[in-house]
Amino acid sequence: MEGFRVLEIKKSVFENNDREADKLREELKKEKTFLLNLMSSPGSGKTTTLKATIAALKDEMRIGVMEADIDSDVDAHTIAETGAKVIQLHTGGMCHLDAGMTKQGLEGLGTENIDFAILENVGNLVCPAEFDTGAVKNAMILSVPEGHDKPLKYPLMFSICDVLLVNKIDVMPYFDFDLEKCTEYVKKLNPNIRIIPISARTGEGIDEWAGWIRAQVAEWNK
């Protein structure tokens, strides 16, 4: 018994992705399910952050996770160990998910008993930024080893996110990462973004991040 299933999602047939995304949000509103779209580069710590997030929130809300990947199911295995409901989505080589693909994932996951659903998008700072998935909020992770100049090079991703987690701050002493400069670059693109430094490994900052989610979920269910 695996604890999760793998769903091969298909390229959407809808012409107007933005309209599909809005429709999906309306459905989520009715079901009282808050959907977060979590994006980042490969290896920035999305899955470790999710594990820490689930541990912090699982006693107060029902959590469901969609792990999107080109291939493999290593992340779904990791998340299944937390006890959260999880499904692995395979994108068939696609480097992002649009609203139609997200909807297939949500149907596969089953959202009727989920308060907080998370889409772990494909690890990529380019394509996922271009498609509204239908999520209520967009979050991204930038990890310290990637460098503070990434907002200059992938501006769209930093522009469309509501919250930025700066992860792996525990290894800050070993890298030339300037958090002040990073904040300056990001705020120039997106003045309203919330920036939360965390270490998913040590747990630093996870309380603040869990608090942000708690507030968003409450707001969505008003």
Added chain:
Amino acid sequence: MEGFRVLEIKKSVFENNDREADKLREELKKEKTFLLNLMSSPGSGKTTTLKATIAALKDEMRIGVMEADIDSDVDAHTIAETGAKVIQLHTGGMCHLDAGMTKQGLEGLGTENIDFAILENVGNLVCPAEFDTGAVKNAMILSVPEGHDKPLKYPLMFSICDVLLVNKIDVMPYFDFDLEKCTEYVKKLNPNIRIIPISARTGEGIDEWAGWIRAQVAEWNK
């Protein structure tokens, strides 16, 4: 005086990218220019590796660099400081380069006096793997902080590369990176790939990497 120019490259109009790539390689062969396509995630250290590579080889070959990015010219600035010939390519939002786009870049760079040309592709482990750029060899960087499970999640990228640089080995003690496991995953996908552990920052492994390039360039000019 900037030391480099910025070229907005346009989406290709060619239907058969593989044929265009083969044609480009034939032209490069005639010109005795060896083209390397360098790929990785954002923040794995492509530009720092390039700086170390140029320092190691600039006295024995004429080097030209194409810095491809969605936006910004921070990398071209960095490379211009090395004294190598450099051009910044903007992909107009595209997450990869195909052969036609690479050809535009090479024409912008000017290859008549270049022995070793390097395309620093867009930071992305998905899309760039799907398009033959016309390069003679494909190289990729995986950095230690990204984790050793990346070959499982982005198998195509690891399958199409001739050489894998495992970068940032100087920070190995601070991360749970298993080089043996990584090697096992990669060799399963691509038994003939050459794996070279390096630290672009400390210079460890750069001699071996420069030796690999030296041998490839010599082979290409035979």
